[in-house]
Amino acid sequence: MHLGTVIGRVVATRKVEALEGVKLLLVLPEDDRGRAKGEPLIMTDGIGPAGPGDRVWWIEGREATLALSEPYVPVDAGIVGIVDSVDSVDAAASIDAVASVDATASVDAVASVDAVDRVAASDNRAAAATVAAANGVATAPAPEARS
Amino acid sequence: MKLCRVIGTTVATVKQPVYDGRKVLVVIPVDAALEPSGASFLAVDFMQAGTGDTVLVAQEGNTARQMVDDPLAPIHAAVMGIVDQVETPAGVRYPPTVRQPSASS
Numbered sequence: 001m002h003l004g005t006v007i008g009r010v011v012a013t014r015k016v017e018a019l020e021g022v023k024l025l026l027v028l029p030e031d032d033r034g035r036a037k038g039e040p041l042i043m044t045d046g047i048g049p050a051g052p053g054d055r056v057w058w059i060e061g062r063e064a065t066l067a068l069s070e071p072y073v074p075v076d077a078g079i080v081g082i083v084d085s086v087d088s089v090d091a092a093a094s095i096d097a098v099a100s101v102d103a104t105a106s107v108d109a110v111a112s113v114d115a116v117d118r119v120a121a122s123d124n125r126a127a128a129a130t131v132a133a134a135n136g137v138a139t140a141p142a143p144e145a146r147s
Numbered sequence: 148m149k150l151c152r153v154i155g156t157t158v159a160t161v162k163q164p165v166y167d168g169r170k171v172l173v174v175i176p177v178d179a180a181l182e183p184s185g186a187s188f189l190a191v192d193f194m195q196a197g198t199g200d201t202v203l204v205a206q207e208g209n210t211a212r213q214m215v216d217d218p219l220a221p222i223h224a225a226v227m228g229i230v231d232q233v234e235t236p237a238g239v240r241y242p243p244t245v246r247q248p249s250a251s252s
Contacts, residue, residue: 001189002188002189003157031175031188032155047161047162057157057162057166059224062208063220063222064221066219067163071219080162080222081161081163081171082162086156086157087156087157088154088173088198091154091183
């Protein structure tokens with residue numbers, strides 16, 4: 001499925017019999033920001049009221065035919081909805097924002113956890129040495145504590 | 148299926164009945180490094196995905212029609228999954244909105 005804008009109508013007198021009575025519109029494929037992607041395509045209108053200026057949903061392939069009342073029309077692209085609004089963020093900007101926040105937060109979190117671990121470990125070693133000294137147990141780093 | 152990122156939503160009042168009550172998302176393809184590449188397109192949501200999610204998108208009509216259980220529904224692209232991680236020879240990558248496993252665990 002894609003977005004596009006109807007930019008015109010197409011009329012053909014001589015055409016495949018199955019296309020008789022089918023409304024053909026000229027549609028410019030667009031991305032979410034309204035930037036053209038590719039060349040204009042001729043599409044069938046599977047919902048009826050679409051006309052020039054309308055922003056639409058369209059689909060390609062077999063499904064274009066399924067939007068029509070007659071399911072065996074040989075078409076390759078068709079309109080399936082008229083768009084009221086598109087709400088989208090800029091892809092690159094949103095990723096940068098999310099990624100930088102996450103990366104900074106996670107690095108900070110890891111760093112602070114490591115720091116706490118190291119502090120706790122050194123506290124434990126100091127406490128162990130103190131206890132050992134108080135109990136009169138000889139430990140390598142504390143001979144002067146006994147004298 | 149394609150790796151894509153959800154970057155928005157669309158609203159339409161006049162539409163084919165199969166789209167009633169369904170969310171149509173704006174997605175943009177991403178490469179193996181999860182960076183956007185290419186032009187955005189639309190896909191029907193079947194996974195309660197939202198903006199920022201990295202998703203699996205099938206662009207094939209029969210797949211989408213199976214999702215709505217209607218062999219004649221005019222529907223083509225479908226969001227089929229939400230990506231947790233991508234492993235390549237370059238390493239494991241996590242989508243920006245996914246909480247990464249902590250370094251200590």
